[in-house]
Amino acid sequence: MSARPTRTAARASPPGSRDDGSVRMALAIVVATVVVTAGLVFLVHTKSRQIEAGYHIHDLRQQLVSLEHQRASLEVERAALARPTRLAQLARTALGLIPPRIETTIAGFAGSPEDP
Secondary structure, eight states, rough: OOOOOOOHHHHHHTTTTTHHHHHHHHHHHHHHHHEEEEEEHHHHHHHHHHHHHHHHHHHHHHHHHHHHHHHHHHHHHHHTTTOOHHHHHHHHSOOOOOOOOOOOOOOOSSOTOOOO
């Protein structure tokens, strides 16, 4: 019997070809996982910004209502302070002013000062 070398090694796939396919598959899975994760992070970030904007809008609306109430209150106060009877009383008491008498006249020019 002669010892004949077997060619089982020649029939097998070339070295590294099987490993290249599994490495490519693993790399594709990693890339897909990164893309999906990045998309989900973006969605979560966008949703959190929407919620934050909603809270900010709510706060601004409350501030608007408060300022409208304050404006209405100040308008009522201004109207009360500008009443003619109150102003006349203040002029008499605080400033010592009196209403002009009917017989009081003011001398002045009827025309312009250049007219003789």
